[in-house]
Amino acid sequence: MKTHIIPAIRLTLFCAVFFCGFYTLGILCIAQLAPNNGKGEVITANGKTYHVNVAQNFTEDKYFWPRPSAVDYNGAGSGGSNKGPSNPDYLAEVQARIDTFMLKNPGIERSAIPSEMVTASGSGLDPDISVAAAKIQAKRIATARNLPEEKILAVITANIEKPLLGLLGTEKINVLKLNLALNNL
Known part of the structure; x- marks a missing residue:
C-alpha cells in the first residue's frame, strides 16, 4: 500500500x-x-471607457443590438443560462426575443433571424455578431437615423473582422466598434 x-x-x-x-x-x-498587458482592448469615446472584449447592452433602435446575455452584460462574471433546449422557460424567453426582434425589424421573416440574435452565448458576454446578424438590422438603423441603408451597409462592411490568418474562425463584427462607428457618421 x-x-x-x-x-x-x-x-x-x-x-x-x-x-x-x-x-x-x-x-x-x-x-x-498582449495589448494592454493582457487586460483586454480598451476604447475611450466621448469620455467613457469601454472594454471591447465584453459585450455592451445596446437596446435603442438606432444601434446594432448584440447577442442576448444570460448574465445581463455583467462583466464581473460570465455564464450561460444552464437551461436546456426543451425547457419551457427557455423556450418562452427565446420566443419573446423573436417577437421583439420581429416587432422592431418589420418585414423580416422569422426564419431569416440569425439564431445568435435570440439565444445567449455560453459566456453571456460575447461582444461579436455575424455579418448576417448585422445586415439584418441595417434597415431598422437606417430608418431610426434617417440615413440611406447603403450607408449603414458600408459601415458594416468597413467593420468586418476577418478570420485569424484567413483560416481560423469566421467573419465577425464587434458590436461596440460598429456602434461607435455609427456615432461618428
Whole structure:
C-alpha cells in the first residue's frame, strides 16, 4: 500500500506547485506581451471607457443590438443560462426575443433571424455578431437615423473582422466598434 500512496502524494504536490505556481506565472508573462498587458482592448469615446472584449447592452433602435446575455452584460462574471433546449422557460424567453426582434425589424421573416440574435452565448458576454446578424438590422438603423441603408451597409462592411490568418474562425463584427462607428457618421 505504501508503494502506491507515497508516489500519489508526490505527484499531487508536484502538480499543485507546478499548476498553481509555475504555469500561472508563465501565462501571466505571456499576457504581458498582449495589448494592454493582457487586460483586454480598451476604447475611450466621448469620455467613457469601454472594454471591447465584453459585450455592451445596446437596446435603442438606432444601434446594432448584440447577442442576448444570460448574465445581463455583467462583466464581473460570465455564464450561460444552464437551461436546456426543451425547457419551457427557455423556450418562452427565446420566443419573446423573436417577437421583439420581429416587432422592431418589420418585414423580416422569422426564419431569416440569425439564431445568435435570440439565444445567449455560453459566456453571456460575447461582444461579436455575424455579418448576417448585422445586415439584418441595417434597415431598422437606417430608418431610426434617417440615413440611406447603403450607408449603414458600408459601415458594416468597413467593420468586418476577418478570420485569424484567413483560416481560423469566421467573419465577425464587434458590436461596440460598429456602434461607435455609427456615432461618428
